Amino acid sequence: MSKIVSIGPAPTSPLAGEEFVPMRDGVRLATDVYLPNGDAEPGDTILIRLPYDKSGAYTFIPLVAQYFMTRGYRVVAQDVRGKFRSEGEALLFVNEAYDGYDTIEWVTRQRWSNGRVAMWGDSYYGYTQWAAVSTQHPALKAIAPRVTGTQLGEPVEHRSNDITRSVEWGVTYLYPLSYFHSQDAYFWELDLDRRPFSAQVEEVLAEIGSRSISYDQWFPRPVHLRRFPAGSPFDARPVPVLQTIGLWDNCAPLSWADVTEIEKRPVWAMNHFLRIEAMDHESFYLGDPADARTEERSEEQLRRQLPRMLDAALEFFEIFVRGNGSASGYPRVTWALAGTDEVRTSASWPPPGTVERALFATSEGQLAAVPETAGTVAIWVHDPADLVPSSVENAFAFLMDQPNEAPLGDRGDVLVFTGDAVEHAVDFVGPVMARARIQSDGPVMDFFVRLLDVAPDGTALRIARGQVQLADASHPTVVEVNLGQLSYRLAPGHRLRAHVSSSDFPEFIPQPGTGEHPWSAIDIRKNRQRLTLGGDEPFMLSLSALEES
Structure with missing residues (x-):
């Protein structure tokens, strides 16, 4: 510790x-x-x-x-x-x-x-x-x-009838231990290679000599907090x-x-x-x-x-x-x-004068304006012992580092889809959504999509991202992923790229592959993940761009 x-x-x-x-x-x-x-x-x-x-x-x-x-x-x-x-x-x-x-x-x-x-x-x-x-x-x-x-x-609420839900941030369980344990603030490093993470918390609390009420309200059984008693x-x-x-x-x-x-x-x-x-x-x-x-x-x-x-x-x-x-x-x-x-x-957001643009992932690793006719399946392995790393050490200060995310695409557990270089600047403004048909041989599947701007020199800046958790991943299910909002100019010669994965660690708590709670899980298991490309339910990105661009 x-x-x-x-x-x-x-x-x-x-x-x-x-x-x-x-x-x-x-x-x-x-x-x-x-x-x-x-x-x-x-x-x-x-x-x-x-x-x-x-x-x-x-x-x-x-x-x-x-x-x-x-x-x-x-x-x-x-x-x-x-x-x-x-x-x-x-x-x-x-x-x-x-x-x-x-x-x-x-x-x-x-x-x-x-x-x-x-x-x-x-x-x-x-x-x-x-x-x-x-x-x-x-x-x-x-x-x-x-x-x-x-x-x-x-904390993410786990309801029995949820088909999809959010992926839990790692900071969710650490924040009440750092700033809301007691009057002082406490800082310590989680050992990312040692499970269960919850056991490390107990060691820290034992050394401090007291518990964090806020942590105990959220784990292992979350209590719904009455944040606004006046409404x-x-x-x-x-x-x-x-x-x-x-x-x-x-x-x-x-x-x-x-x-x-x-x-x-x-x-x-x-x-x-x-x-x-x-x-x-x-x-x-x-x-x-x-x-x-x-x-x-x-x-x-x-x-x-x-x-x-x-x-x-x-x-x-x-x-x-x-x-x-x-x-x-x-x-x-x-x-x-x-x-x-x-x-x-x-006068409003998104501003007037936007048009929707759809991009479809292909079996050749492209982002194209039209989907492939034939439906194929891309497969990758989620290995809880070898997780896709988060882009930066401090998720709250992403632009302090402005990391090049292109190397993540060299991993075998990251799918990569790249569009053509644009001839003229394109101003993307408004919401970004992804739609995908996914499945896993594990009980629960986390699905991450990162949208990148790839410069002519090959470096890639993340400009949007989103993630969703499929509660019962044994059946093929169409999910929608909210990647947030864009207000970004894609410069001439630049390309859009999508990275698809099943982890983003330690910013998000990773699935152990067994269906157990990821914060308290001890055992881990590899899962084979599946994404449909083309056909009637293709993997697609929906963006909005100003008409003038």
């Missing part, structure tokens, strides 16, 4: 005063208050509620607060319940709704507050914004969640929301699921504004120079990053919190066209 490293709270920023804000049950949450120039006069407040240490280096909240203060905002940063300096139990998701309400109420009663509150933040501290919305505090005027979703971190945020009174989604964010499927929910509710849709950026979860961008793509960013690098992280939210708050400017003039959708320096706006 690797060494366990624990990290406690960093010192409070000298720019802030720390308060302990009482919740309705008496638990006190550690809260840093930043006042521009120490000004105690009433003004607008931006609230940030997070579990990653409000004073720590990872989220650099003191720098964020400084930037917001230059625009005259009071900033309130709070460790969520049970984390770092806050009291109470460290428990994923379930206390954020009413703790958010109580904190907003406290803010409105301070002499430096004018009663108007906005919220900002990424990932879990994007989730805390949606939780606060669900409780409908009247002082909450706008939110700006980035790279998050209302179902963030939810779904989408059933609450809508507030203006600027939702930022990263095209390379591994959590983007959760963000797009929220977009779908919002579009079902016309009043919410009227208050929803979407921002699509060519970034990943950790705010690395496709166009970043190599010297900016470092795991430990300096304070100077972080300060240079602040405008692209915060300016859009500040512009949004200026209209919807301060009432300066016209809401009708704010673009409904702002989207970066990756592969270019262009940022465009539109």
Whole structure:
């Protein structure tokens, strides 16, 4: 077992005063208050509620607060319940709704507050914004969640009547052990070659000397958490929301699921504004120079990053919190066209003027405009002892590495299908879907599809991906795979390529081949996987492209 490293709270920023804000049950949450120039006069407040240490280096909240203060905002940063300096139990998701309400109420009663509150933040501290919305505090005027979703971190639910379901992320069971074990954060390395993975967790918990309630709620028998005791945020009174989604964010499927929910509710849709950026979860961008793509960013690098992280939210708050400017003039959708320096706006997503393009995999390893007449079957072996590796070590920072995925196609357990080089640039925007008829001689089959941009020099950048789990793989079954959304220019001379496999490890927990739970399985078995090409049920990709391209 690797060494366990624990990290406690960093010192409070000298720019802030720390308060302990009482919740309705008496638990006190550690809260840093930043006042521009120490000004105690009433003004607008931006609230940030997070579990990653409000004073720590990872989220650099003191720098964020400084930037917001230059625009005259009071900033309130709070460790969520049970984390770092806050009291109470460290428990994923379930206390954020009413703790958010109580904190907003406290803010409105301070002499430096004018009663108007906005919220900002990424990932879990994007989730805390949606939780606060669900409780409908009247002082909450706008939110700006980035790279998050209302179902963030939810384990895959295994229902007996499911034909297909999602493939479980590896981080699902590790996250409650790292950031939500207790007040401090704990980090350790999972031995990827030693099964069962669950036994390693028990060793870690024994060494720490206490259990993680959040882990025990999810494994071995998941408990359905009551995330929103006041009701779904989408059933609450809508507030203006600027939702930022990263095209390379591994959590983007959760963000797009929220977009779908919002579009079902016309009043919410009227208050929803979407921002699509060519970034990943950790705010690395496709166009970043190599010297900016470092795991430990300096304070100077972080300060240079602040405008692209915060300016859009500040512009949004200026209209919807301060009432300066016209809401009708704010673009409904702002989207970066990756592969270019262009940022465009539109009234909807996908933007008007797209046409669907279908590509079909052939027995010759091509992506063609028409399917083969005869149906053939491609076969590969899923070997749990030799898994297809994930592209990067840190799935949340894919664009820090921007890996060349072409070598994965040299593996015998990866099917490769490549299209022709395009003569003119093609702008792919909107959803990407795959449809496939699959089968396995094992009881459960995971099916992964990666879409790549292959440059003339042979290097390949992943631009979309999706995966699905077939619960009963013994019978041939047609499945649909959501590969997310594209906003990407395929340059002249470049090709599209699809990689098909049955694992993506360690980002996703791999099937042992026996049908046992993959987190607790000990025995493993090879499986032969089958994919139909051509015929009446061909393997196909469906993409949308702008008509002009």
